[in-house]
Amino acid sequence: MTIHYDSKTDLLYLRLDPQKHTLTNRRVNDDIVLDIDEKGKIIGIEIIDASRNVELETLLPVEFRKAS
Numbered sequence: 339m340t341i342h343y344d345s346k347t348d349l350l351y352l353r354l355d356p357q358k359h360t361l362t363n364r365r366v367n368d369d370i371v372l373d374i375d376e377k378g379k380i381i382g383i384e385i386i387d388a389s390r391n392v393e394l395e396t397l398l399p400v401e402f403r404k405a406s
Contacts, residue, residue, distance in 0.1 A: 341397070343388060350388035350397075355381045 340353045359375040361382070366372060369391050373382035385391055 343394065348386070348388050348390075350385040350392060350394070352383040352385075353381070354383070355379070 340356065342351045342353070343349070344351075355375075359373075359381050361373040361375060364372045364374050369386045371384040371386070372380050373384070375381050388394060
C-alpha cells in the first residue's frame with residue numbers, strides 16, 4: 339500500500355494495489371471516492387479535504403507492523 343498526501347489540494351490517496359488496472363471511480367459521499375478495478379476490487383481510496391476528514395498527524399508517517 340502507498341499513501342500520498344498533497345497539501346496544496348488537501349487530497350489524501352491510499353493505493354492498495356500497485357499493479358496497473360482499468361479503474362472506475364465510485365463516489366461514496368462528497369469527500370470519498372473509491373477506485374474499483376474490473377473485478378470489483380477496491381484499488382484506491384481518495385479522500386478530499388483530507389485535513390478535515392482524517393487526523394493526518396496520526397496517519398503520517400505510517401508505521402507498518404506485520405502480524406504474527
